[in-house]
Amino acid sequence: MSRAAAARDWSRPGLLSGAAGRWLKALPVLLFLTALMFVPVGQLLSLSFQAKDGSFSWVHYARLFTADVYVNVMLVTLKIAAWTTLATVLASYPVAYLVATRSRRAKSSVMFWVLLAFWTSFLVRTFGWLVLLGRQGMINQFLQALGLIDVPANLLYTLPSVIVGMSHAMIPLCILTMVSVMETIDPNSVKAGLTLGARPGSAFWRIYFPLSLPGVAAGGLLVFITSLGFFITPAFLGGRFETMITQVIIEQIQEMLNWSFAGALSMLLLAVALVIFYVYDRLLGLSSLAGGGTAPARGGAGLSGWPARLGLKICAGLGHATDALLFPSWRARAAGERPRSAYGPAVQWTIVVAVVLFLCLPAFIMVPVSFTGGGTIDWPPRGFDLKWYQALFESPLWAQAALRSLIVALGTATLAMLLGTPVAFLLARENMRGKTALLALILSPLIIPRMIIAVALFYAYAKLGLVGTYTGLILGHTVLAIPYVVITVMAVLKNYDPRYDQAAWNLGAPRLATLRRVTLPLIRTGLISAFLFALITSFDELTLALFVTGGLTTTLPKQMWDDALLSVTPTLAAASTLLLLLVTLLIGFVGWLEKRSAR
Amino acid sequence: MTKDKSMSAGAMPVQEKLVVEGLTKRYGDFTALHPTDLTVRAGEFMTLLGPSGSGKTTLLMMVAGLLQPDEGRLAIDGRNATYAPPWERGIGMVFQNYALFPHLSVFENIAFPLRMRRTGEAEIKAAVGRALDVVRLPHVADRLPRALSGGQQQRIALARCLVFEPSLILMDEPLGALDKKLRDQLQLEIKHLHRQIGTTILYVTHDQQEALTMSDRVCLMNGGRIEQLGAPQELYFRPRSHFAADFLGESNFIEATVARRSGEALELACAGQERLVRAQAGASEAAGAKVRLMIRPESLSVTLQAPATGNALSGTLLETLFVGGTTRQYIALDGLGTVFCLELTAPAGRQLKPGEKVFAGWAEERGVVLAADAGAQP
Numbered sequence: 016m017s018r019a020a021a022a023r024d025w026s027r028p029g030l031l032s033g034a035a036g037r038w039l040k041a042l043p044v045l046l047f048l049t050a051l052m053f054v055p056v057g058q059l060l061s062l063s064f065q066a067k068d069g070s071f072s073w074v075h076y077a078r079l080f081t082a083d084v085y086v087n088v089m090l091v092t093l094k095i096a097a098w099t100t101l102a103t104v105l106a107s108y109p110v111a112y113l114v115a116t117r118s119r120r121a122k123s124s125v126m127f128w129v130l131l132a133f134w135t136s137f138l139v140r141t142f143g144w145l146v147l148l149g150r151q152g153m154i155n156q157f158l159q160a161l162g163l164i165d166v167p168a169n170l171l172y173t174l175p176s177v178i179v180g181m182s183h184a185m186i187p188l189c190i191l192t193m194v195s196v197m198e199t200i201d202p203n204s205v206k207a208g209l210t211l212g213a214r215p216g217s218a219f220w221r222i223y224f225p226l227s228l229p230g231v232a233a234g235g236l237l238v239f240i241t242s243l244g245f246f247i248t249p250a251f252l253g254g255r256f257e258t259m260i261t262q263v264i265i266e267q268i269q270e271m272l273n274w275s276f277a278g279a280l281s282m283l284l285l286a287v288a289l290v291i292f293y294v295y296d297r298l299l300g301l302s303s304l305a306g307g308g309t310a311p312a313r314g315g316a317g318l319s320g321w322p323a324r325l326g327l328k329i330c331a332g333l334g335h336a337t338d339a340l341l342f343p344s345w346r347a348r349a350a351g352e353r354p355r356s357a358y359g360p361a362v363q364w365t366i367v368v369a370v371v372l373f374l375c376l377p378a379f380i381m382v383p384v385s386f387t388g389g390g391t392i393d394w395p396p397r398g399f400d401l402k403w404y405q406a407l408f409e410s411p412l413w414a415q416a417a418l419r420s421l422i423v424a425l426g427t428a429t430l431a432m433l434l435g436t437p438v439a440f441l442l443a444r445e446n447m448r449g450k451t452a453l454l455a456l457i458l459s460p461l462i463i464p465r466m467i468i469a470v471a472l473f474y475a476y477a478k479l480g481l482v483g484t485y486t487g488l489i490l491g492h493t494v495l496a497i498p499y500v501v502i503t504v505m506a507v508l509k510n511y512d513p514r515y516d517q518a519a520w521n522l523g524a525p526r527l528a529t530l531r532r533v534t535l536p537l538i539r540t541g542l543i544s545a546f547l548f549a550l551i552t553s554f555d556e557l558t559l560a561l562f563v564t565g566g567l568t569t570t571l572p573k574q575m576w577d578d579a580l581l582s583v584t585p586t587l588a589a590a591s592t593l594l595l596l597l598v599t600l601l602i603g604f605v606g607w608l609e610k611r612s613a614r
Numbered sequence: 615m616t617k618d619k620s621m622s623a624g625a626m627p628v629q630e631k632l633v634v635e636g637l638t639k640r641y642g643d644f645t646a647l648h649p650t651d652l653t654v655r656a657g658e659f660m661t662l663l664g665p666s667g668s669g670k671t672t673l674l675m676m677v678a679g680l681l682q683p684d685e686g687r688l689a690i691d692g693r694n695a696t697y698a699p700p701w702e703r704g705i706g707m708v709f710q711n712y713a714l715f716p717h718l719s720v721f722e723n724i725a726f727p728l729r730m731r732r733t734g735e736a737e738i739k740a741a742v743g744r745a746l747d748v749v750r751l752p753h754v755a756d757r758l759p760r761a762l763s764g765g766q767q768q769r770i771a772l773a774r775c776l777v778f779e780p781s782l783i784l785m786d787e788p789l790g791a792l793d794k795k796l797r798d799q800l801q802l803e804i805k806h807l808h809r810q811i812g813t814t815i816l817y818v819t820h821d822q823q824e825a826l827t828m829s830d831r832v833c834l835m836n837g838g839r840i841e842q843l844g845a846p847q848e849l850y851f852r853p854r855s856h857f858a859a860d861f862l863g864e865s866n867f868i869e870a871t872v873a874r875r876s877g878e879a880l881e882l883a884c885a886g887q888e889r890l891v892r893a894q895a896g897a898s899e900a901a902g903a904k905v906r907l908m909i910r911p912e913s914l915s916v917t918l919q920a921p922a923t924g925n926a927l928s929g930t931l932l933e934t935l936f937v938g939g940t941t942r943q944y945i946a947l948d949g950l951g952t953v954f955c956l957e958l959t960a961p962a963g964r965q966l967k968p969g970e971k972v973f974a975g976w977a978e979e980r981g982v983v984l985a986a987d988a989g990a991q992p
Contacts, residue, residue, distance in 0.1 A: 206680050207713035209700040210784075211774065212730035218701075221726075225717045331729075 055471035063278030096242035115197035133187035143377025172254035196230025216337025244464035385588035427553035435500030443508035507541025637686035664835035706775035886949010914955035
C-alpha cells in the first residue's frame, strides 16, 4: 500500500463521493443549457412584451389576436398536427407490433428499413415526395398509363400531400417509441388469455392493446409536438392554406425583421406545446415517454374510473368483431385436422411491407432521378448521365457546404458526448431528489419547438457576433443533440449491471481505472450509437442553420434548402443519393458493431 | 375371462383424461420432443420432471395448444384435440411468471375466462368470490396485480385458472419464482386443492423434491424423451437408468461385473474387493456383463465389523460431517471410488475416526442394478 493511501483520513466521506460528485456531473450540462437555451429563449419571449421604444407593451399580442390570420395559422397548424398524428399512429402500430412480437430475424430486417428512413434527411424525403406527387411525377404517370385519368391530377400543394409528407417523416420515430414499450409486454399475457378461452381477436384487443396504449400515447405525443414545429414539409408540399406557424415566424424574422412579433408567435407556439404536455402528464404521466415499463400508474392506459371502463368496453367490442370476422370457422373444423395455413400473419406482413415501402420509396426514388439526362426531376428519368454528380463535385459551394457540415457535426457530437454522458450516468445510476426535474430540463430541447430555440439563438448570436461561425453552429447544434445523447446512454446503462463496477473496485481498481477498463469497454457500442445520433442530428439540422448560416458559411441542408427554393433540380437528387448512401453505411456500421460486441 | 369383460373393465373405472401418441416437435435440425406417448388418468396429479431442455415445457405447450406438433396425436377426454386452438380446449394453465394481466384488477383477471364464456354478471360475481375464498384472498379483489406479493399473485393466478372449473389444469413451474418457504407452503396448498376439487393436474418442474412431494405419478424426461414414468417411490427406489438415479435424490454408484446369475439373483464382483455382493437382476444381465450398482446413501450403514447379513464392502473412513439431524460419512472403498452414507445422528456412542478401516453395508434388496454404459460416472 502506498504511503499516500495510508495517510488518508477515512473517517470522512471522500470529496467526490457525495453531493459534490453529483453536481460535478450535472453542472456543466445545466450551465450549458442555461446559457444557450433558457437565457436566449427567455430573452426572445421578453422581446414580445416590448414596444418599439423598449417599453413594456401588449401591442404584439393585441395584433396577434386581433388579426384573424395568425390565430387561423395556429388552428391550421393544430389541424395538420392532429391529422398527421392520427395517420402516423395508425401506420406505425402494425409495424411496431410485428417488430415487438416476431422472431429476431424478422425484427432486424424490418428495423433496418425503419432506421434507414429514420436517419435519412427530412429534406431528402420531402424532395422524394415532389418526384412522386408532382404533375409529371411517378404517381400521375402511373395513373395516366392505367387510363384512370386523362390530365395530371393536382396531388401537390394540398392538405393531404402535407399530411402524407409529414406522417412519412414521423412514422420511424413513432415506431421506435412504440416498440420500446411493446417489448416490455409479457408474451405470456396473450398466451394466458388464449388458454382462458379468449379467441385471438379478443386476446389482442382486451389484453395486448390496452397494455400497448402507453406506447401509443407516447408516440402520439412526440409526433404531435414535433409536427407543430414543422416547416420544411408544408413549405414544399403545401399550398397557401397549409401555412404553419413556424413558416410565419421565419417570415417575420427574414423578411420583416420584426423580432418582437416573432417572439409573440413563439410564445403562442410554446404555450400550445406546454399545454399539450401538461394535459398528457395529467392524463397519462410523462414517465412512459422515457421508454419506461408498460405498467401504467393507475390501470388502463393510466386512466381510471369511467374512461378506463369505457375503454375496456370498446376493446371488448372490437375483440368480438375481430373474432367474428377473422376466426369464425374454428367450431366448424374438426380439432384433429391440421389447420389451414393461417392468414393472420399474411395480412399483417402485407400491411407492414406496405408501410415500409411507403417509408423507403420517397428516399429511393431520388437515386434513379439523380442519373437523369434531362434537366428536371420528372418521372421517368431520361437516359443515363452523371452530369449532375459532376456539377455537384465541381461546385465549390456544395463541396464546402458538405465539408462544413461534417466539421460542425463532428464538433457537435464530441461536445454533446462530453456534456451528456456524465449526466446520463447520474440519471441512470443514482436515486436522488429532483431527478425528474433534471431529466425534464435536459430533455427540454426536445419539448421546446426547435424553431423557437433557433430564433432565440439567432438573436443572441447577432449580439455576440457568432452568426455564421463554426462556434455558433456547434454550440447551437449541441443544445439539440444533448437530449438524444442522454437518452441513448441512459438506455445502455439500464442494461449495464453496476456489479461489474463494484467487482472492479473490490479487485483494487480506482474509479478512473474502472471507468476506463471495465465500464467504457462494455458500453462502447452504445456510446458509439449515441455519438452517431448526435452526429446525424447536427448533419441534418436545418432550422438553426436557416438563420445563423448563409452565403459562404452555409451547411449542406441549408444549401439544399436554398437550392430547392429556387427550383428542385436533379442536383438535389444527386446530393440526396449521396446522403442516402452515407446513412446506409452508418447503419451498416452500427449493425456490424452490435454484432461484434454480442459475440 | 372373456374379451368383452376385459374391455368393459378397462373403460369403466380408469378414465383417460389426456392421451398423447407419438407427439413430436422439431425446430430445424433440433428435436425438442422425440415421438412421445403419455396417458394421464382423470383426477391424477402428474408431474413432468426434467432438466431444462428435456422437452417437458414443449410437451406442456402442445397440450395447451400454444405450440403445434409436427407429428402425432393428442386427445382430451377421448376427443382428438391435436390442432384445436387453445381457447377451445377448456384447459386451465398457470404460468411461471403468473401472466396476470397488469391492466386489469384482480377481480377482472379472475372474471376474464367467465367473460370469454359469456357468463352472466351475477354469476361472475359469485364465482369470482368463491375462487378468491378458495385461495384465501377475499379482500384483494379491487387491487391491481402489481400491488400483490409474489405468493399472492400466484394464488390469484390459481384462482383465475380454477374459476371456470377446467377438468385439466396445466402448471408450468408455477412456484419457480418464489422463495423456499413460500414454495413449500404453496406446494401443500396446491396438493390440498387438487384433492378437494378432484381435477386433473399436469405439472412441470425441474425441482425433484417438488415432483416427489406433490405427484401421483412422475414422468421423468431427458433430452426430449421420457426417461421413466412411475409413482414417486418407484422412481426413487427402482430407477431404471443412471440418469434417473442421479437426477432424483442422492446416490452412490459402484462399478461391478456379474459373477453368477441364478434366476432373479445376481452375484457381483467388484474390483479390489474380496467379497461378492448380491443383488436382484434388473433385466438381462448375463454372467460377465459389466453393470453399475446404485445404492441410496440412507441405505448404507458404516460399521467396524463386517455385518452378519446383507452386503458389505471394505474401505477407509475419510470424513464425518455433522449436518444436524443427519450425519454424512464419506468412505473410500478399497479398489473403488468414494461413497457416502447418510444416518440419523445418534447423540451418544463411539465416534468413528477418519482413517479407520470400516465396512459399508446394505440390505440386498436396496441395491439397484443398472446398465454400465448408461451415462457417465459422476
